[in-house]
Amino acid sequence: MLNVPPQAFPAPGSQQRVAASGRAKVPLKPGRSLMDWIRLTKSGKDLTGLKGRLVEVTEDELAKHNKKEDCWICIRGFVYNVTPYMEYHPGGEDELMKAAGTDGTDLFDQVHRWVNYESMLKECLVGRMAVKPIAAPKEISSTLSEERKQLNGMLSEKGVLGASAKDLMLSYDWFQTDSLITIVIYTKKKDLSAELVIVDCQDKRLRGEIIIDDHSYLVEVDLYHAVQEDLAVNITEKIGKVEIILKKNDNIHWKMLGQPMENHNTFIKRTDRGLFYRKCKLVSKTEVTHDTKLFCLMLPKSTHLHVPTGQHVYLKQIIAGTEVVKPYTPVLPFLPLDFKEPSCRDGAHIYLMIKIYSCGPFTQALEHLQVGDYVSVSNPEGNFKKSQVQTSEDLFLLAAGTGFTPMVKLLDFALTEVSCLRTVKLIFFNKTEDDILWRNQLEQLALKDKRFEVKFILSQPTKDWMGKEGKISSSLLSEFVKRSSKYSKVLICICGPTPFTEQGVQYLKDLGYSQEEIHAFTA
Numbered sequence: 001m002l003n004v005p006p007q008a009f010p011a012p013g014s015q016q017r018v019a020a021s022g023r024a025k026v027p028l029k030p031g032r033s034l035m036d037w038i039r040l041t042k043s044g045k046d047l048t049g050l051k052g053r054l055v056e057v058t059e060d061e062l063a064k065h066n067k068k069e070d071c072w073i074c075i076r077g078f079v080y081n082v083t084p085y086m087e088y089h090p091g092g093e094d095e096l097m098k099a100a101g102t103d104g105t106d107l108f109d110q111v112h113r114w115v116n117y118e119s120m121l122k123e124c125l126v127g128r129m130a131v132k133p134i135a136a137p138k139e140i141s142s143t144l145s146e147e148r149k150q151l152n153g154m155l156s157e158k159g160v161l162g163a164s165a166k167d168l169m170l171s172y173d174w175f176q177t178d179s180l181i182t183i184v185i186y187t188k189k190k191d192l193s194a195e196l197v198i199v200d201c202q203d204k205r206l207r208g209e210i211i212i213d214d215h216s217y218l219v220e221v222d223l224y225h226a227v228q229e230d231l232a233v234n235i236t237e238k239i240g241k242v243e244i245i246l247k248k249n250d251n252i253h254w255k256m257l258g259q260p261m262e263n264h265n266t267f268i269k270r271t272d273r274g275l276f277y278r279k280c281k282l283v284s285k286t287e288v289t290h291d292t293k294l295f296c297l298m299l300p301k302s303t304h305l306h307v308p309t310g311q312h313v314y315l316k317q318i319i320a321g322t323e324v325v326k327p328y329t330p331v332l333p334f335l336p337l338d339f340k341e342p343s344c345r346d347g348a349h350i351y352l353m354i355k356i357y358s359c360g361p362f363t364q365a366l367e368h369l370q371v372g373d374y375v376s377v378s379n380p381e382g383n384f385k386k387s388q389v390q391t392s393e394d395l396f397l398l399a400a401g402t403g404f405t406p407m408v409k410l411l412d413f414a415l416t417e418v419s420c421l422r423t424v425k426l427i428f429f430n431k432t433e434d435d436i437l438w439r440n441q442l443e444q445l446a447l448k449d450k451r452f453e454v455k456f457i458l459s460q461p462t463k464d465w466m467g468k469e470g471k472i473s474s475s476l477l478s479e480f481v482k483r484s485s486k487y488s489k490v491l492i493c494i495c496g497p498t499p500f501t502e503q504g505v506q507y508l509k510d511l512g513y514s515q516e517e518i519h520a521f522t523a
């Protein structure tokens with residue numbers, strides 16, 4: 001079945017870098033970097049072979065273009081000639097060929113739905129698929145058209161789309177005083193925490209998203225009148241009620257809340273929701289090691305967003321006119337030693353520890369940002385669940401390089417909030433001593449908290465290194481990953497470059513750890 005676009009581009013999906021098992025970046029030939037590709041797309045060369053014409057493509061026609069030297073792929077109803085991109089694809093030609101002559105939407109989304117193909121392949125656009133969009137079920141379309149007319153108060157449960165929405169009985173309402181507009185969302189979800197509520201208000205566009213398991217409920221409205229920049233979000237956790245409080249710009253009576261946006265009042269799978277970005281201001285950039293920096297970004301006052309432990313965000317930058325997106329897992333400004341420091345979790349800032357690559361256009365662009373400049377930051381994503389830690393007695397964290405980033409919040413969470421944990425051990429793999437991130441802080445934490453232990457393992461140490469030397473291996477893991485007692489419940493989290501993670505998972509399985517006891521940070 002062909003995927004015809006329901007909307008423009010639902011571009012959503014880190015060790016800092018995410019990767020699903022079985023896939024890896026391949027070395028590209030010289031002259032085939034991202035920058036080279038961007039240059040080629042700007043060269044004015046005819047990359048589709050159609051001299052700028054856009055055509056309607058039938059399934060039969062698409063299927064004919066299934067060779068490396070003539071390869072078309074359909075994504076979300078649009079067909080691209082990816083032949084010129086073949087040698088530039090970081091996942092390799094064979095991976096790209098898996099979708100040759102077919103609708104590659106699902107495959108693309110499984111691997112990297114966050115990659116901004118629309119921008120990267122705009123010069124490769126052949127045209128649209130010649131299929132009609134599948135009509136929405138009657139109930140849905142009539143509900144939407146009813147709603148499109150205007151938003152003027154309480155919506156019945158019928159206004160919520162999606163199979164399980166009715167059971168959940170999601171709904172919203174709004175009311176006003178002279179100076180305030182309050183939107184109330186009723187989810188009936190018990191223990192609705194702040195992390196599950198994401199609210200943004202930009203230029204009169206209000207967007208409130210509630211995450212309920214792997215689904216997302218959205219209230220998205222073009223407001224009737226302007227509001228002030230700062231907003232407040234109140235959550236009544238026990239009954240799952242969310243109040244979004246907006247300050248009117250002018251104290252006038254609003255006849256209605258506003259016009260609903262396309263996805264307003266929908267309840268769909270989280271992964272089907274397009275990524276939403278807001279611009280965050282760079283507040284500071286500090287050195288962590290010779291090649292890694294800590295970026296502090298400030299969320300707008302009109303954003304309510306908390307990145308859950310173990311989840312990542314996407315940063316989007318325009319590089320030479322092309323949108324490029326990369327995933328990063330936020331950290332804390334430092335490792336809290338007393339576990340009471342409120343400023344670490346103020347909700348207004350996002351801290352990212354990013355390795356700057358001398359040949360990486362994305363991190364070079366970040367490196368060149370000045371304090372006060374803006375970067376687009378997405379909603380959080382990721383499949384890690386805190387409950388995995390909450391039931392563990394022994395927690396092992398295996399990290400390589402910047403694969404340390406998801407471990408930061410995880411460590412904080414484990415040592416602060418999980419009382420059943422007996423041991424927490426970080427096994428941190430690096431090339432040299434100079435590459436170790438936050439070494440001092442980790443050593444201090446180990447002194448302070450008897451449950452925590454850290455082991456540094458170097459693959460290229462100098463001869464003065466007194467510690468352990470090597471790369472991830474079965475023998476190293478059997479030495480360091482041990483249950484504190486025969487039946488203790490264990491969780492092992494692993495994050496690093498794809499080969500490190502994949503090998504690590506395999507060694508752990510060979511050592512008898514079950515799938516449920518291992519969490520690999522991939523997206």
Ligand code: HEM
Nearest residue numbers: 018019023024025090091095096099104107108111117120
């Ligand atoms: C539909 C078939 C496709 C498959 C099976 C596929 C597979 C892959 C794989 C396996 C990787 C390496 C993943 C990693 O190590 O993170 C990758 C990376 C990448 N692919 Fe694809 N790909 C497909 C289509 C595309 C298309 C159409 C584009 C268009 C722009 C694209 C752009 C990229 C980019 C930019 C990366 C690097 C991501 C990063 O920076 O980490 N891919 N792909």
